Amino acid sequence: MTPRKAVEHELSRERILEVAREQFVQHGYRDVSMRGIAKELGYSPGSLYYHFREKADLFSAMTAEDFSQLDGLLEEAVSTSPNPGRDRLELIFLSFIRFGLENKRSFELMFLIQEPGLDCYTTQSKMGSYEKFFIAVNESLQVINNTDLAKNVELIWVLFLSLHGFVSFYIHSDQSFDDIAKLADLHIQLLLRGLM
Amino acid sequence: MTPRKAVEHELSRERILEVAREQFVQHGYRDVSMRGIAKELGYSPGSLYYHFREKADLFSAMTAEDFSQLDGLLEEAVSTSPNPGRDRLELIFLSFIRFGLENKRSFELMFLIQEPGLDCYTTQSKMGSYEKFFIAVNESLQVINNTDLAKNVELIWVLFLSLHGFVSFYIHSDQSFDDIAKLADLHIQLLLRGLM
DNA sequence: AGTTTTATTAAACACTGTTCAAATTGGGGG
DNA sequence: CCCCCAATTTGAACAGTGTTTAATAAAACT
Numbered sequence: 001m002t003p004r005k006a007v008e009h010e011l012s013r014e015r016i017l018e019v020a021r022e023q024f025v026q027h028g029y030r031d032v033s034m035r036g037i038a039k040e041l042g043y044s045p046g047s048l049y050y051h052f053r054e055k056a057d058l059f060s061a062m063t064a065e066d067f068s069q070l071d072g073l074l075e076e077a078v079s080t081s082p083n084p085g086r087d088r089l090e091l092i093f094l095s096f097i098r099f100g101l102e103n104k105r106s107f108e109l110m111f112l113i114q115e116p117g118l119d120c121y122t123t124q125s126k127m128g129s130y131e132k133f134f135i136a137v138n139e140s141l142q143v144i145n146n147t148d149l150a151k152n153v154e155l156i157w158v159l160f161l162s163l164h165g166f167v168s169f170y171i172h173s174d175q176s177f178d179d180i181a182k183l184a185d186l187h188i189q190l191l192l193r194g195l196m
Numbered sequence: 197m198t199p200r201k202a203v204e205h206e207l208s209r210e211r212i213l214e215v216a217r218e219q220f221v222q223h224g225y226r227d228v229s230m231r232g233i234a235k236e237l238g239y240s241p242g243s244l245y246y247h248f249r250e251k252a253d254l255f256s257a258m259t260a261e262d263f264s265q266l267d268g269l270l271e272e273a274v275s276t277s278p279n280p281g282r283d284r285l286e287l288i289f290l291s292f293i294r295f296g297l298e299n300k301r302s303f304e305l306m307f308l309i310q311e312p313g314l315d316c317y318t319t320q321s322k323m324g325s326y327e328k329f330f331i332a333v334n335e336s337l338q339v340i341n342n343t344d345l346a347k348n349v350e351l352i353w354v355l356f357l358s359l360h361g362f363v364s365f366y367i368h369s370d371q372s373f374d375d376i377a378k379l380a381d382l383h384i385q386l387l388l389r390g391l392m
Numbered sequence: 393a394g395t396t397t398t399a400t401t402a403a404a405c406a407c408t409g410t411t412c413a414a415a416t417t418g419g420g421g422g
Numbered sequence: 423c424c425c426c427c428a429a430t431t432t433g434a435a436c437a438g439t440g441t442t443t444a445a446t447a448a449a450a451c452t
Contacts, residue, residue: 010430031312034409044432046411055409114368116227158362158383165361166354172310187354194390201448206399230440240401242442247399251440 011043013051013061021062025105029059029113059109060121066106067125073099074132078139086192089140093163093188096133100167101177101184108171111164133160145195159191207239209247209257217258221301225255225309255305256317262302263321269295270328274335282388285336289359289384292329296363297373297380304367307360329356341391355387 019040023032034055038045052058077095081088100107111126137156138149147155166187170180177184201207215236219228230251234241248254273291277284296303307322333352334345343351362383366376373380 033407035407045409046433047431049410050430154379154382155386158379158386161361161365162358162383162386163361165357165359165364168361168364169357183350183354186350187358190351190354190358190387190390192390193392194386194388196389201400229438231438241440242402243400245441 011041011047011051016041016048016051016058017062017065020058021065024059024062024109028105029109029115034058054117056115056118056121060118060125063106063110063122064125066103066110067129069103069106070096070099070110070129071132074136078136084140084143086140086144089137089144089195090188090192092133092136092140093159093191094184096163097167097184097188098177101170101180104171107167112168112171130160141195155195159195162187162191207237207243207247212237212244212247212254213258213261216254217261220255220258220305224301225305225311230254250313252311252314252317256314256321259302259306259318260321262299262306263325265299265302266292266295266306266325267328270332274332280336280339282336282340285333285340285391286384286388288329288332288336289355289387290380292359293363293380293384294373297366297371297376300367303363308364308367326356337391351391355391358383358387 016037020032020037023037023040034048035045037058038048041047048058052061073095074092077091078084078088081091110122110129134156137159138152141147141152141156142149166184212233216228216233219233219236230244231241233254234244237243244254248257269291270288273287274280274284277287306318306325330352333355334348337343337348337352338345362380
């Protein structure tokens with residue numbers, strides 16, 4: 001009927017991402033359909049494919065924002081704590097866990113979702129985010145416990161996986177960060193003790 | 197045309213599970229369709245719904261077998277190591293990781309898949325499996341480091357999550373257990389040191 | 393033999409992501 | 423000022439999904 005709308009109402013990438021974010025955060029990746037997003041926008045399904053190659057593309061454009069938020073928190077943890085000792089390490093770990101539990105759906109979308117044809121979009125963001133984590137932790141680790149970097153590479157990776165395991169579980173519970181703050185601390189202390 | 201087959205060729209739960217397992221292990225939960233399973237069996241899609249309420253039901257009936265295999269390995273780890281010290285703990289952790297990496301698809305199906313309407317089937321199996329883990333670890337922990345059980349409850353849970361994080365990542369890589377055995381050991385040593 | 397139960401089928405329903413020819417609008421060049 | 427072209431949107435279509443259901447035939451029981 002109206003194959004093109006007035007230019008002032010034209011669809012923009014930003015507007016799509018806005019609505020998409022809302023729906024992805026509320027319902028997760030699988031239960032959001034391109035048709036649903038288009039409907040909410042008042043457009044037809046096909047129009048989305050003019051602005052994004054596919055669902056995975058639209059999705060990853062959205063999560064990129066979350067990754068940079070996490071990056072910011074890690075930088076903050078580093079700059080907040082004056083010297084790179086044990087306290088900073090504790091803060092980094094805690095920041096990671098807190099981010100996950102205060103943004104459960106985001107964390108799930110960033111790290112836990114894996115669909116065919118999504119990897120090629122999300123891998124870069126993930127690697128970038130881990131790099132931030134690595135650099136921050138490595139600096140502290142070399143001060144606390146002056147091992148060579150080669151050994152740290154593996155150690156930091158294992159630490160990351162451990163934190164990841166913790167967060168990944170509580171993502172799917174309905175407990176808040178505050179509810180499990182003590183447990184998070186126990187986890188962190190376990191790792192720190194193992195580090196010394 | 198032939199609304200019922202000769203009794204000697206009747207479809208059985210076991211036969212369905214056999215084919216389903218094959219397909220689920222090969223392609224994962226999402227990429228296996230009821231139509232595909234039925235086709236492989238030479239039956240129509242609807243017939244599966246006579247034997248199982250839904251896809252999730254069929255699926256969980258299949259994973260139940262994997263859970264009991266894991267249970268067996270944990271029991272073996274306990275009975276193999278003579279006394280419940282640090283060595284047994286190490287063996288328990290290693291057994292868990294090894295199981296995950298030598299049965300990647302199974303582990304994924306058991307722990308990592310979550311679909312709407314699947315939880316009600318899989319929760320019991322998961323809890324049962326964790327209970328085995330808990331009892332085994334608790335016994336060792338009380339010997340090594342005689343803390344009260346109340347404290348152990350949280351500690352063991354956190355250990356489980358940590359191991360889980362490690363395995364969950366490598367499930368999706370194409371590295372074998374042997375490839376990352378050294379890294380697994382590093383992870384385990386980190387946890388054990390934190391425990392002392 | 394007649395009746396009931398059990399197992400199976402095909403078709404249908406309501407979804408999904410994606411593609412594409414067609415159609416209309418807005419802007420730039422002549 | 424007008425025309426054409428490029429940009430943008432549409433709706434139908436395709437191939438797929440899990441699940442439901444009436445019909446149906448074989449088997450089991452009486």
